[in-house]
Amino acid sequence: MTTTQQKLDDRYGRRSPARTRWTLGIVGAIAAVVVVLFAWMTVAAAMDDVSADATGFHIVDQHSATISFQITAPPGRTVACALEAQDVEHGVVGWKIVEFAASEQHARAFEETIPTVAEATTGLVNSCWVT
The missing domain is CATH 2.60.40 (Immunoglobulin-like)
Known part of the structure; x- marks a missing residue:
């Protein structure tokens, strides 16, 4: 990558593809944990429903x-x-x-x-x- 390209990427907040994939993986994992917790709380509440x-x-x-x-x-x-x-x-x-x-x-x-x-x-x- 040229220094001009690097300067443009830094200036406009572009990231390398590896960093983007890493960030998406972390966000996906957090979302999956939240969905599983929500599902468990729903099932646990329904088990004690009167x-x-x-x-x-x-x-x-x-x-x-x-x-x-x-x-x-x-x-x-x-x-x-x-x-x-x-x-x-x-x-x-x-x-x-x-x-x-x-x-x-x-x-x-x-x-x-x-x-x-x-x-x-x-x-x-x-x-x-x-x-």
């Missing part, structure tokens, strides 16, 4: 409500759920956290009674999680 559906509720009296619901959880894991009862204005009048022992069943149905401070008009499952 879903819950309220199937019904019954207002027992002014100070309690019963909620029927089912959960779908990973087999062999203990699950906890936050249940709530609401009044006409959707204010929370009762709240209860219940924990369910590990089971080999994937889907299970439950019925729980929640004590309330006022008359409830509905009951629902706020959320569930693996403990």
